[in-house]
Amino acid sequence: MRKPASDDVCIRFDHASVERSGRLIWSDGTFSIPGGSVTAIVGTNGTGKTTMMKTELGLLPLSNGRVEVLGQPAGQANDRIGYVPQSYTSDIDSNLTAEQSVLLGLTGTRFGIHPVNRQDKERAAGAMRFVGVEDRAHARLSQLSGGLRQRVAIAQALVCNPKLLMLDEPLANLDLASQRATVHLLAQLNRQLGMTIQVVAHDLNMLLPILTGAVYLLDGHPHYARMDDVLDSDLLTHLYGTKVEVVTTPQGDMFVAPDTDVSDGVAHDRFKTTEMVDLHPRHPEAGEAYENPTANQQD
Ligand SMILES: Nc1ncnc2c1ncn2[C@@H]1O[C@H](COP(=O)(O)OP(=O)(O)OP(=O)(O)O)[C@@H](O)[C@H]1O
Numbered sequence: 001m002r003k004p005a006s007d008d009v010c011i012r013f014d015h016a017s018v019e020r021s022g023r024l025i026w027s028d029g030t031f032s033i034p035g036g037s038v039t040a041i042v043g044t045n046g047t048g049k050t051t052m053m054k055t056e057l058g059l060l061p062l063s064n065g066r067v068e069v070l071g072q073p074a075g076q077a078n079d080r081i082g083y084v085p086q087s088y089t090s091d092i093d094s095n096l097t098a099e100q101s102v103l104l105g106l107t108g109t110r111f112g113i114h115p116v117n118r119q120d121k122e123r124a125a126g127a128m129r130f131v132g133v134e135d136r137a138h139a140r141l142s143q144l145s146g147g148l149r150q151r152v153a154i155a156q157a158l159v160c161n162p163k164l165l166m167l168d169e170p171l172a173n174l175d176l177a178s179q180r181a182t183v184h185l186l187a188q189l190n191r192q193l194g195m196t197i198q199v200v201a202h203d204l205n206m207l208l209p210i211l212t213g214a215v216y217l218l219d220g221h222p223h224y225a226r227m228d229d230v231l232d233s234d235l236l237t238h239l240y241g242t243k244v245e246v247v248t249t250p251q252g253d254m255f256v257a258p259d260t261d262v263s264d265g266v267a268h269d270r271f272k273t274t275e276m277v278d279l280h281p282r283h284p285e286a287g288e289a290y291e292n293p294t295a296n297q298q299d
């Protein structure tokens with residue numbers, strides 16, 4: 001079973017509750033998510049997944065309790081957080097070029113005041129290279145497919161070299177190939193850059209190979225479970241709402257794979273076990289090549 005790259009706490013909820021328009025959305029969340037982890041936030045529509053990310057960003061106040069992110073009260077470490085909101089494609093100004101959009105991740109708070117300098121452009125180029133859209137830098141977003149726009153949105157979130165990347169339903173509205181490509185990209189960010197990742201998702205099949213845990217919004221309360229605390233495949237299958245099995249890799253690693261039944265003969269939204277072994281995150285000390293396109297371009 002994979003372990004996160006670090007035991008440092010990245011996100012800490014302490015008896016946290018949130019109300020919107022006077023209505024309790026969820027309450028009494030108490031859990032800690034370690035640094036270097038990949039965590040899904042799971043729940044049906046309207047249970048408060050987006051609300052949870054917004055409380056972590058300090059954009060919504062808590063009605064009770066505390067949330068700390070990267071060692072600080074929610075909202076105070078946002079310069080070290082990359083955020084890809086839900087429905088970014090419809091919210092985004094499609095007349096912007098990909099490069100302009102990515103630069104907003106650096107200049108968003110000072111746009112119009114601080115001119116873009118060469119270092120900013122190099123950092124944007126590095127982020128676009130990492131997500132594979134460097135050749136579309138001067139294309140307008142309106143000319144790009146949904147999958148490419150999403151990569152641009154991820155590049156915008158990455159350009160400030162965040163410690164924590166939060167993505168709200170990044171797989172929604174993508175075809176299977178683009179979903180797979182996104183999962184590969186997240187695996188790379190986690191493994192190569194040691195980034196902590198949090199992802200809102202409805203269907204966990206695609207994400208299973210890279211997940212270290214999940215926050216479940218059930219019964220009006222957030223519950224957190226680490227994958228390596230839950231090695232029982234029946235329990236995992238119940239929790240994840242999808243068929244799950246536990247596999248031992250040649251490295252002795254235990255991890256969780258979806259059922260590989262292909263009796264319907266239809267291409268399905270799952271990774272093969274061999275692909276999962278490849279995607280499965282490892283400890284940094286395992287000798288993974290470390291190549292951060294933006295690390296050397298910090299101020
Ligand atoms: N601006 C708002 N003002 C008041 N209530 C809101 C607002 N936005 C959302 N809500 C309510 O908060 C609850 C949680 O919404 P949220 O968007 O966090 O859910 P979600 O789990 O992300 O849903 P989805 O799966 O549809 O994205 C919903 O019941 C919603 O009606």
Ligand SMILES: [Mg+2]
Pocket residue numbers: 049050051086168
């Ligand atoms: Mg939502």
